[in-house]
Amino acid sequence: MPYLLRPAALTDAPAVTELLNEIDRIEIGRPETDLHTVEADLKHPEADLAQDSWLAFDDGRLVAYALVWDDSQGERIDADHYVLPDHQRAGELLLEALEGRALERARANGAARAVVHLHLNAAPTTDLAMLRGRGWSVVRRYHVLEREVRAGADLPPRPPSGVRVHACADEADRARVHALYQTTFAEHFDFQPRGYEQWLHDVDGDRIDWSLVWIVTVEGIGDAGFLLARDDREAMGWIRSLGVVREARGRGIGGLLLGHAFAAFAARGRKTVGLGVDTANATGAPRLYARNGMSVHYAVDTWEITVA
Missing domain, CATH: 3.40.630.30 (Gcn5-related N-acetyltransferase (GNAT))
Structure with a gap:
């Protein structure tokens, strides 16, 4: 069955929080995502949810989420991307969407290209081979x-x-x-x-x-x-x-x-x-x-x- 894709709405915040906490449990062993944090992301003034957000559902279950926003007003565009381990195709569909939308946002700023940044756990649920195959590479490491x-x-x-x-x-x-x-x-x-x-x-x-x-x-x-x-x-x-x-x-x-x-x-x-x-x-x-x-x-x- 193909994935159902649609934009996120503020009312989806509880479902997105549940997804991120499921990923937290896999990546760091405990849930650490709070509802108000997700709500703040979805209310970001530099993100238009109708065009800058994506949810992927498998038989009614949320399995992937992505968001794009533009703080730079130039070529630098930021993104979030989360996917459950067994649903990498959904994750790739959302990556394709966010990459294309990031370029649209950058071009609207007068830039010829988009330089997109995405933060992921060092051992993420996302398939890193797929990510590298699309041209992504690590440019910085942070410690919590x-x-x-x-x-x-x-x-x-x-x-x-x-x-x-x-x-x-x-x-x-x-x-x-x-x-x-x-x-x-x-x-x-x-x-x-x-x-x-x-x-x-x-x-x-x-x-x-x-x-x-x-x-x-x-x-x-x-x-x-x-x-x-x-x-x-x-x-x-x-x-x-x-x-x-x-x-x-x-x-x-x-x-x-x-x-x-x-x-x-x-x-x-x-x-x-x-x-x-x-x-x-x-x-x-x-x-x-x-x-x-x-x-x-x-x-x-x-x-x-x-x-x-």
Whole structure:
């Protein structure tokens, strides 16, 4: 029987979440996808679900899902793609669709080609031979790290002289965090500049607890770093991003921010805190996280294809 393909709708979020958690169990041994995360993806302002999303069904069962969105307004297009192991043909059909749509999006931006990025577990359910046969290749590896925390043991560290840490309290502070993010992540691989409203959508600003977002101010420098964490993942507390401006690096700012996050999550009764890091990060982030007790949970690869 051929697969039934159709676009996704926001009402499909529960079914997509169930599919992704089934894939999580295969790839990392436990479900770690939350419904609100899938809903945020399906509501992405740079994705038109009618044209940029695909679901594949086998006899009524959802077996594959894909989504394309355009943050760059140029040739760089992003995609998600998930497929159950026994349904690789469905996965290939969705890859064909997303590659073609990515080129349409890039050409609409005035580009002659699309450079598409896709993140997959390092040992994914997707057939890697099929992926490579279509011209995809790995261009980067990320690690998802985790650390156990414990109330009473993980306490907020005391800032050194001339350094102040405070939680994000109002709209002005949110704007400061956005500015720090744009500055500190500009040199990172695959960084896409984002306006304030775009960034608020990216971090799901309507849902996160802003008391878990901290700004560090250093005497003589001013705003020197930030950490944005969130406590809406069922599996663990999550540190979404941490950045320190170049002139303040090497002063322990990153470790100070991590300590505040670990303490806050421990006080809330969390047992584990996680984050993702580029293994080729040039700022020394992997070493920072290792020094602060974080270890590898699993690896994720960035796959790339150029479609012209």
